[in-house]
Amino acid sequence: MKKTLLISGRVISLLVLFLFSVSLFAQEEGEAEEPQKERPARAPFESGLLFDNATATIQPSKTLEMIIQHRFGSIENGITDLYGLWAPSNIRLGLNYSLTDKLMVGIGTTKFNKMQDLQIKYNPLVQTRSGSMPITLTVYEVIGINATDEKNFGVNYQFSNRMSYFTQVIVSRRFNDKFSAQIAPSFTHYNSLDSAMDHDRITMSAAARFKFSPQSSIIVAGDFPLMLQSISEHNEEFNQAVKDAGNFVKPNFMVGLEVSTSTHAFQIYLGSAQNILPQENIMFNKNDFFDGGILLGLNITRLWSF
Amino acid sequence: MKNTIKSLFLLGSVVAFMVTTMSMTQKPGEPWNIPAKYKTMKSTVKAGDASINAEGKELYNKHCKSCHGAKGLGDGPKAASMKTSTGDFSSKGFQAQTDGEIYYQSFIGRGEMPNFEKKITDENDRWAVVGYIRTMKK
Numbered sequence: 001m002k003k004t005l006l007i008s009g010r011v012i013s014l015l016v017l018f019l020f021s022v023s024l025f026a027q028e029e030g031e032a033e034e035p036q037k038e039r040p041a042r043a044p045f046e047s048g049l050l051f052d053n054a055t056a057t058i059q060p061s062k063t064l065e066m067i068i069q070h071r072f073g074s075i076e077n078g079i080t081d082l083y084g085l086w087a088p089s090n091i092r093l094g095l096n097y098s099l100t101d102k103l104m105v106g107i108g109t110t111k112f113n114k115m116q117d118l119q120i121k122y123n124p125l126v127q128t129r130s131g132s133m134p135i136t137l138t139v140y141e142v143i144g145i146n147a148t149d150e151k152n153f154g155v156n157y158q159f160s161n162r163m164s165y166f167t168q169v170i171v172s173r174r175f176n177d178k179f180s181a182q183i184a185p186s187f188t189h190y191n192s193l194d195s196a197m198d199h200d201r202i203t204m205s206a207a208a209r210f211k212f213s214p215q216s217s218i219i220v221a222g223d224f225p226l227m228l229q230s231i232s233e234h235n236e237e238f239n240q241a242v243k244d245a246g247n248f249v250k251p252n253f254m255v256g257l258e259v260s261t262s263t264h265a266f267q268i269y270l271g272s273a274q275n276i277l278p279q280e281n282i283m284f285n286k287n288d289f290f291d292g293g294i295l296l297g298l299n300i301t302r303l304w305s306f
Numbered sequence: 307m308k309n310t311i312k313s314l315f316l317l318g319s320v321v322a323f324m325v326t327t328m329s330m331t332q333k334p335g336e337p338w339n340i341p342a343k344y345k346t347m348k349s350t351v352k353a354g355d356a357s358i359n360a361e362g363k364e365l366y367n368k369h370c371k372s373c374h375g376a377k378g379l380g381d382g383p384k385a386a387s388m389k390t391s392t393g394d395f396s397s398k399g400f401q402a403q404t405d406g407e408i409y410y411q412s413f414i415g416r417g418e419m420p421n422f423e424k425k426i427t428d429e430n431d432r433w434a435v436v437g438y439i440r441t442m443k444k
Contacts, residue, residue: 039428042361060424101427177360214367262369262425305424 041127044136044172044180047265047301048096048104048121050207051221051254052276056136056172056182058123059098062306067094067108069299071274076292084295092276094119102126110276114147117277127174138170140184144279153192161192166279168205181208188279196242198233201249202226203282209258216259219267223252225282252281253289256297267299335390340410347406351433353440361431362438369425370412370435378442390418396444408436 045055049067059065073087081087094108096119106119125137144164146152153161165188172182184205193199207221227248229236242248256269272289273281287293351357367376373388375381378395385392393400400408413432415421426432 039430042428042431060427063424177364214364214371260368261372262422305421 038128038130038132041129041136041174044127044174044182045207045209046217046258046260047267047299049265049267049299049301050209050219050258051256051267051269051271051297051299052252052273052278052281053184053205053207053221053223054119054121054138054140054168054170054278055207056123056138056170058102058104058121058138059096059303060305061098061100063098064304064306065096065098065106066302066304067092067096067299068301069094069276070297071271071276072296074272074274074287074293074295090274090276108277110280112275113280115277115280116145116147118143118145127172135171135173138168138172140166140168140170142166142278144277164188164190164279164283166277166282168278178211179209182206186278186282188282190279190283193283196234197283198231200231201282202228202231215261216257219254219256219258219269221252221254223273223278223281225249225251247286249283250285250288250293252285254297263303265299265301267297269297270294271297332386332389332391335393338407338411338416340407344406344410344414345404347404347409349405349409349433349436350430351437353437355434355437357430357434358437358441360434362434362436365426365431365435366438369422378439388418395439395442398444401440401443405433405436405440408439409433412436412439 043057045057048055048057048059048065049069052069069092071090073081073084073089075083077084077087090110090112092108092110094106094117096104096106098104102123104119104121106117106121108117108119109115110117119140119142121138121140123136123138125133125135127133127136142165144166146162146164150157166186167188168184168186170182170184172180174180184207186203186205188201188203190197190199203223203225205221205223207219209217209219211217225248227239227243229239232239234242250272252271252273254269254271256267256271258265258267260266272287272293272295273285274287274295275281275284287295351362371382373380373382373384373392374395375385375392380392380394382392395401409432411419412435413422413426426435
């Protein structure tokens with residue numbers, strides 16, 4: 001034990017020394033010649049929101065963004081409910097505010113499950129025009145609070161049962177004026193769920209935009225929840241049975257059109273998940289895009305600068 | 307039939323009145339009071355630079371076109387609802403201004419012309435827009 005501690009101490013000391021030397025070296029270089037100010041690349045996406053997903057885009061500091069998200073029902077009932085237009089729809093209203101050019105906070109309220117949410121998005125790395133930083137790195141967190149009746153949370157109710165957490169790292173790149181793309185692994189955790197479900201889930205998401213006119217783009221995205229035995233609370237046989245019965249959460253595919261102006265972004269699209277908040281889609285989506293589980297979605301964002 | 311013709315006539319009169327009133331109330335803008343430091347500002351983007359037809363054009367179309375029109379003639383779809391004329395970027399009078407004066411009017415703004423510093427944050431992008439406006443000269 002003592003030996004392990006000693007080795008760990010030495011490793012840490014070496015690491016600190018190395019980092020210190022690197023920073024000193026960098027400082028000396030900086031003093032020798034005035035570094036040119038890097039120009040950040042233009043935002044990879046028009047809005048901080050793409051379908052149900054966040055993008056790396058953070059509006060300039062002191063900008064307020066109002067968000068309206070509307071999801072109709074799925075088309076699977078056909079003409080009976082006019083392909084989902086008359087079916088129960090889900091709606092989220094949100095407000096985001098950019099505290100700095102790299103930090104945004106937000107709140108929102110969603111109809112399904114009476115979800116209330118707090119959001120925070122931070123860009124520790126921003127792509128530069130010179131290419132010295134080829135990507136924008138974003139950390140995104142959504143804290144959800146289910147505000148439905150407490151009887152929905154079983155026995156031994158506690159407020160914390162209502163909480164869910166979605167943590168995502170977004171790596172995005174604006175390849176040129178027309179094409180941008182991002183990949184975004186995420187970790188979702190629910191404090192309280194049905195006993196047959198796992199509380200944790202890892203998901204891979206991807207999104208892309210192709211701008212075909214100064215204001216219009218084709219947009220696509222997908223969320224792919226993974227069933228990982230290593231983080232599952234159930235045994236392999238149980239998980240296999242869930243999969244075989246088709247009860248595992250379905251991926252969320254989205255394809256649509258975005259029109260953006262100076263202050264608005266409007267997205268109209270076909271997608272599969274109806275829950276809007278990412279953790280809700282990742283944990284509960286049962287709509288299969290390739291088996292009639294398609295719905296019409298609309299997003300509208302409006303910006304105010306202060 | 308008589309009533310229908312009467313209704314259509316009434317509707318037509320109302321629309322004609324509204325259009326006439328709107329066009330009559332739109333006045334040319336007052337002369338701009340531009341601070342000296344802006345008047346002498348020099349563009350960081352040279353004429354003919356590739357960014358003028360890339361960033362400049364794209365940003366103009368996104369932020370300016372709806373009022374000022376695709377060719378800067380002041381005929382964008384929102385122009386008619388303004389109290390003040392949006393001007394004509396192709397005119398000799400407009401183009402005779404310095405780059406700095408166009409920069410101030412475009413990004414600092416006043417009244418109905420909003421401030422665009424928060425919408426176009428990069429300095430070179432702003433000059434690319436000024437450069438693109440320069441290409442509208444007749």
